[in-house]
Amino acid sequence: MKYHFKIMSFIGIIMCLFSCKEVSSEKEKESSALSVTKATKIDSVCQALLSKGNTVGFSIAIAHEGNILFSKGYGLANIDSRKPATENTIYAIASISKFITAVTTMKLLEDGKIDLADKVVDYLLDFPRQEGMEDITIEHLLRHQSGLVDHEDWFDSLYIEEGRVFERHEFFDFIDRPLFFEPGSSYSYSNSGYATLSIILEQISNQSFQDLIIEKIGKPLELNSLGQWPLNWNKENASMSYELTENGVDTSFHMMTKSMKGDGGLSASAADLVRLASSLAYGEYLKEASLDKIMSPTKIGEVEIDYGLGVKMGTLSDQETWGHSGGYKGTGWAIVSHYPESGFTFAAVINTNYSPEEAWTIRHLIMPIVLGIDRPVYQKQTIENPEKYIGKYTAINRWGKQQPSVRTISFENGELVRDDPHTEHPGSTLYPIGENQFSWNPYPFDEFKFHVVNGEVVAVSEYMDGFFAMVRLKE
Structure with missing residues (x-):
């Protein structure tokens, strides 16, 4: 009730x-x-x-x-x-x-039970075999570089609508779809990767996940x-x-x-x-x-x-x-x-x-x-070579259903402006805080770090209060 x-x-x-x-x-x-x-x-x-x-x-x-x-x-x-x-x-x-799972994995590595270069398919014989899946390693799972679709929305729907949780074979059936990218070549946050790793850790330790983390960490x-x-x-x-x-x-x-x-x-x-x-x-x-x-x-x-x-x-x-x-x-x-x-x-x-x-x-x-940090307030500054930042930046939609998440950077009235083109809200001004690094006044401890390769901006990493949040690739 x-x-x-x-x-x-x-x-x-x-x-x-x-x-x-x-x-x-x-x-x-x-x-x-x-x-x-x-x-x-x-x-x-x-x-x-x-x-x-x-x-x-x-x-x-x-x-x-x-x-x-x-x-x-x-x-x-x-x-x-x-x-x-x-x-x-x-x-x-x-x-x-995920943090605790990574620490547990490294403890098992120290014990000689697992290696970061090990292939997932060598542990899980019933793991899907879409193209490239045979190359997914333990390290790829830990770094969100497997290319697997995220199971979060599907799992939520199953739990909310049917009042039950998924079985192993259902989970493998769900992720049995083409990878977003070749393993190790990009980044897409994936609950599915850590769900897969959990199954592997249980298998190699011959313990439930509960018993494993209590024994190794708790x-x-x-x-x-x-x-x-x-x-x-x-x-x-x-x-x-x-x-x-x-x-x-x-x-x-x-x-x-x-x-x-x-x-x-x-x-x-x-x-x-x-x-x-x-x-x-x-x-x-x-x-x-x-x-x-x-x-x-x-x-x-x-x-x-x-x-x-x-x-x-x-x-x-x-x-x-x-x-x-x-x-x-x-x-x-x-x-x-x-x-x-x-x-x-x-x-x-x-x-x-x-x-x-x-x-x-x-x-x-x-x-x-x-x-002992003061909250910064940013003022308009001259931006060197602002044209290199202008463009569209996208991140993979990890649930595999919608269009990629997009943000645009434009140069307006002497200021860089970050905008979400899918909303009617006005864009936010970015202020330089370092070389190829910017922040904004709404959340002044956030950071936007533009990655430059051979003189060209190729991506931007977004940080929330100091923590890496996501990366967007420039189109």
Whole structure:
């Protein structure tokens, strides 16, 4: 039975009953790395986000050089029981599962169980045999370079319309269609690639995916919240899943991850996500060579993009950062990011789909406080040789149903303008921030990095708050 609640009404109840007593970690401690003033500002930001009434609950965690300095929950993990969200609340983390799957794969590589050059068809005899599929490697799956169509929309339809999840043979039947490109030659984000990799990892380890990640990551790093979401959601400290609608909050919504594994089916707490990234950053889990491989950029011909093996990379105001995000239909449920120069690691997770106060928003507001970064405001500047940027830039539609995603760059009144030709909204001005690098005022930590080969612009990489988001090729 579906229930709808006016979210503002129960937020008011939360404020009254709990007086915003979000649970803080007993391990939280003073540190010169995160002053009391900064911690107070961070808490105020989170309180303000909750008070907007669009989010049932969320949790954040911040660590410095592996030590958690700030971790709290805000709002509710469960509306019916009025259970508050805490630092240890377990949430669905969607595509952060890919990051965890990549780390697990590298651990199996260190154990001699798998090699990145191994062919998929050597493991899966029932894998489709469209032209080029026999050349797909483990590394291609990890880098989104397989050329496989994405199964996300199909899976959603199956789950929503028929109330069931797909069988292995159905999944292979769905992806049995021509590849978008020759494996290794381009990039197209693919849940199907990580679903395929999950099957392979289960096969070579002779374990369920749940048992594998707990044995390889959960137990060694003491990440007690880590696990597949359907196997975690009945735990006492697990959050329910909600969806913001025009009528309030739909309490019948469940993060659609029942048959997903390494592609998007895992769950964890904010504190454990920070612990995982910190363990990688400070050499406590993988060998240096494995970590270097994970962080190596993906090559598309002569272009290198900032996606590694299951990890997004980039810079935030000149500070390098890496990690991953996860969400559904444009809403960020979860994000984890590490900043090597400063030593900080951040994670945020939410339980309300379609909330505008998503995980990306939380990080966008909090990390400038943590890092001491001012929000830039860009002014008109002279652009050298603007003609080289002008043109149409396209990205493969990974679901295989529609036309490619297109953005155009034009030069108008002395300014570069980025536009979506399929909407009536006016384009946005791009401002130079470095050589062949631009940003914009609506989201001033975003970046557009144009790739130049032999003097010609051939592609543009798009970044959200420092994280690589996608690449578009110039026509």
